[in-house]
Amino acid sequence: MYRQLNESTVIQYLKKIPKFESLINNFTTAKEVGDGNLNFVYFIEQLNNSEKLVIKQAVPYLRCVGESYSLAKERMLFESKSLLQFAAIVPKHVPKIYHVDNEMSLVVMQCLDKHIIMRKGLIAEKVYSNFAEHIASFLSEVLFKTSSLYLSGKEKRILMQNYIANDELCKITEDFVFTCPYMQHETNPVNQALEVERQRVQEDDLFKLEALILKNKFMNQTDALLHGDLHTGSIMINQEETYVIDSEFAFYGPYGFDLGAMLANLLLAWVSHFERSNNKEYQKWLIDTAIGFYQKFEEKFLTLWNQHQGGGLVSSGFCSEILFQKYKKHYLLEILQDTIGYAGLKMARRILGIAGVAEIKDIQNEQARVRAEKFALNIAKELVKNRKAISNIFDVLPILQQEQQKYEQQRNYKAEHHTVS
Amino acid sequence: MYRQLNESTVIQYLKKIPKFESLINNFTTAKEVGDGNLNFVYFIEQLNNSEKLVIKQAVPYLRCVGESYSLAKERMLFESKSLLQFAAIVPKHVPKIYHVDNEMSLVVMQCLDKHIIMRKGLIAEKVYSNFAEHIASFLSEVLFKTSSLYLSGKEKRILMQNYIANDELCKITEDFVFTCPYMQHETNPVNQALEVERQRVQEDDLFKLEALILKNKFMNQTDALLHGDLHTGSIMINQEETYVIDSEFAFYGPYGFDLGAMLANLLLAWVSHFERSNNKEYQKWLIDTAIGFYQKFEEKFLTLWNQHQGGGLVSSGFCSEILFQKYKKHYLLEILQDTIGYAGLKMARRILGIAGVAEIKDIQNEQARVRAEKFALNIAKELVKNRKAISNIFDVLPILQQEQQKYEQQRNYKAEHHTVS
Incomplete structure (x- = not known):
């Protein structure tokens, strides 16, 4: 029988x-150390070995709102299943799962106390030299090995069955990434300084057409098992190790969605540092990482594809090597263009929608924060609207440079104006 | 406990x-009247009312091959579930289901003895004036009402769960529609007169690239609940009524797959009559029906979309009417282009692959049959390779005309040559 644990009953439970x-x-x-929106998280310490444990328990409501916003505690099922699945594919980047209790909606896992949430690390200007390599490994392995490039139709369908009922969390994405931020909606934060920009997005037919096309793919394209919410707050990191956590949004969807989420969050960090630190060297690392992880993802994904011929999609002997290479190019281009589109929507929703991100939301000076918001939003719009013109991840750079120039002109103009008046 | 019935035990079973x-x-x-490849079908007559009944039972092998080709009898589950689903949406075109016995892998349903299999009707030059209207109703209602245009993400996922395990029959399509016919494979029929054409297709990179793209959509795009094998042999018809049967291939896939199957089979009938009857008036009806059903499908699908705003994809208030119309156009264009591609593959596989169709296979004169086969295959190749250039169903007509001219020149040349020699 399910019961919600607390700091004392959790010990009795373990015993x-x-x-x-x-x-x-x-x-x-x-x-209790959970600072997320959804669940309770306990650190268990002073055990009869040097290890610590983490227990994560879901409650039947959205923790950050309270019991009024119900959210089935069965979401923990999708999290534990997907973590185990990810661990089977790429154990290096997934916390060890020691125990799953579906009835209690909890999981006991490796304590990552030598790591911090990556978003906090990025705010504190920490460089993680291995991150691009690590996340590219995680994404290429998981996306490739849960797709029809590696699995037979049957194997993939069996896997899909485990995640197909993850309606509630998919609905959260459908609403809060693809829909509400770009229309009048009560969940959108009131931000007077952004009202003109909000209005412009609401009337931007090209942006909204792409949002619909990308939402349709999200709802109807089942390329691979996704993490579903792969932002820098879902990553625990230190100099040596990278762990992906919090996969309750896991489902079968389009490849580009996870990749886009990752790209978006690195770009948001980059934007934030124009107002946070203006640390050019650090910003260069952020851009190199944003481009680099994607480049490495493509390389690794292609290598896996060249190594494994057993999947249901391309039967052995079906086509010539020349055609196969051509098809792989076509296939990867679609992933890239989807990635760019999803990255844009993920950035836009963080500015216009209910869930902001700390690196921007926490900028204390309001003028500076609004400048960063507009800057991020402009990049987002360009990515969404021009995704089909992009044929290489490096094509993102001119877009970033162009928006950076506009942002700097604006800032200098304001600064001068301020000096004169 | 499952046991295979026969003409005498079936009566005891019913009792x-x-x-x-x-x-x-x-x-x-x-x-026993089953003439299909898969199942046993019994007509039950002389009942204590004027009605007759049909019992359809699956056996754990492919009937047309024998017990050596095993095929799970659970396929009947997918058939009965999907027929009930279709009947809930568009009862007029689905036989009534009186009883489902999952353990026995059988279904008791309405006896359609005033109807014939449409393929036979088309061979016998029967005109069915209502067919285009009927099949357009069936397809528009079923495809729209099982999609995210009508259902919420959750409702659609719940439905999908019913069909996601239909691996075996999806695999048959993956192999025998998308793969084996276009490569060297033991299942392909030996047909000396077609070997040059077969070779050409095997080396046609553009054709095979599109075959891969369409196969990927088949395996990974879950637009709506499909019949999965909607050829003219899956339709029972008379002048007044049209019934869709044999839906054991039902699964969630791309809209264009069912639409393309329908189009392909009407075009194959049209081609066959150049060598069968040369009945120009009848051929005109076939072409009008092939174009007409699609046109009506589009109209009805759009009308449904205009009437229903509750689906998960486009939230009420999300976009302006102008944008919404633009998006609908974009959406329908993709359905059309997929339809054209799937129609081409469905035609090609009937010529090159294991499962031929009676209207062409049964042409007695070998020269005539091969002429028809080449004619059909040429149309198929054009449809597959030029699908992205098609923006209106009427764009199919110039392709048909062009191939008809080539075919007639060829036939006349051969006829003259024959006269001279």
Whole structure:
């Protein structure tokens, strides 16, 4: 029977599970540390070994809003299933799962206390030299090995069955990434300084047409098993290691959605540092990482495709090597263009929609924050509207430069204006 | 417990089911009439009312090959579920289902003995004036009302769960529509007179690239609940009524697949009559029907879309009327182009692959049959390779005319040559 745990009952719970019983002693403590929107997270310390444990439990409502916003606790099912699935493919970048209790909607896993949430690291100007390589490994392995390029039609359909009922969290994305931010909606934050920009997006038919096309793909294209919410807050990191967590949004969707989320969040970090630190060297690392992880993803994905011929899509002997290479190019181009589009929508929704991101939202000076918001939004619009003109990840750079120039002109003009008056 | 029925045990089976018990008398007979590839079908006659019944039972192998080719009898599950689903949406064009027995892999349904299999009707030059209207109704209603244009994301996912495990029959399509006919494969029929054409297709990179793109959509795009095998052999018809049967291939896939199957089979009938009857008036009806059903489908689909605003994809208030119309155009164009591509592959596979169609295969004169085969294959190749240039269903006509001219020149040349020699 489900019951919501707290700092004291969580210890009693663990004690009753044979594999954990012997680890508990009189000093063992549980500390609630969840700072996310959805769940409760406990650090279990002072165990009879040097390890710590984490317990994550879902509650039947949206934690950040309260019991009035119900959200089925069964979401934990999708999280534990997908973490186990990811771990089977690329164990290096997924926390170890020690115990899953579906009835209690909880999972006991590796404690990542030598790591921090990547978003916080990026705000603090930390460089993670291995990150591009790590996340490219994670994404290429997971996306390739859950797709019909690697699995037979049947194997893929069996996997899909595990995630097809993840309606509630898919609906959150459908609403809050693809829809509400670009129309009049009560969930959108009021931000007087952005009202003109908001209005422009609402009347921008090209932007909204692409939003519909990308939403349709999100709802009806089942390329691979996605994390579903792969922002820098879903990554635990230090100099050596990168772990992907919080995969309750996992579902079968278009490749570009996870890739786009990653790209968007690195670009948001880059934008934020124009107002946060103006640390050019750090910003260069951010851009190199945003471009570099995608480049590495493509390389690794292609390498996997060249190595594995068993998938249901391209039967062995179906086509000549020349045609196969041509098809791979065509296939990767569509992933790239989708990635660009999803990145744009992911950035736009963070500015216009209900869920902002700390690196921008927490900029204290209001003028500076609004400048960063407009800057990010302009990039977002360009990515969404011009995605079909992009044939290489490097094509993103001129868009960023162009928007950076506009932003700097604006800022200098304002600065001068301020000096004169 | 499953057991395979025969003409005598089927009566005993019915007697034990309360709702049928009172219908059985001493004269009630069962006659096996299945001429399909997969199942056994019994007509139950002389019941205690004027009605007849049909019982369809699946066996755990492919009937036309024998017990050596195993095929799970659970396919009947997908057939009965989908027929019930179709009937809930458009009852006029689906036989009534009286009883479903999943354990026995059978379904008891309305006997359509005043109707014939449409393929046979088309061979016999029968005109069905209502058919275009009927099949357009069936397709527009079913495709629209099982899509995210009508259902919420959640409702659609719940429906999808019913069909996602239909692996075996999807695999048959993946292999025998998209793959084997266009490569060297043991299942392809040996047809010396077509070997040059077969070779050409195998080396035609543009054709095979499109075949891969369309196969990828088949495997990864879940627009709507499809019949999955909508040829003229899956339709029971007379002057007044049209019924869709045999939906064991039902699954969530791209709209264009069912539409393309329908188009392909009407075009194959048209081609066949150049060698069968040369009945120009009848051929005109076939072409009018091939174009007309699609035109009506588009109209009806758009009307439904204009009437219903509740689907998960386009939220009410999201976009202006002008943008919405633009998006609908874009959406319908993709359906059309997919339809053309799938029609081409469906035609090509009937010529090059394991499963031929009676209207062409049964042409007795070998020269005539090969002429028809080449004619059909040429149309198929044009449709597959030029699908992206088509923006209106009428754009198919110049392709047909061009191939008809080539075919007639060829025939006349051969005829003259024959006269001279």
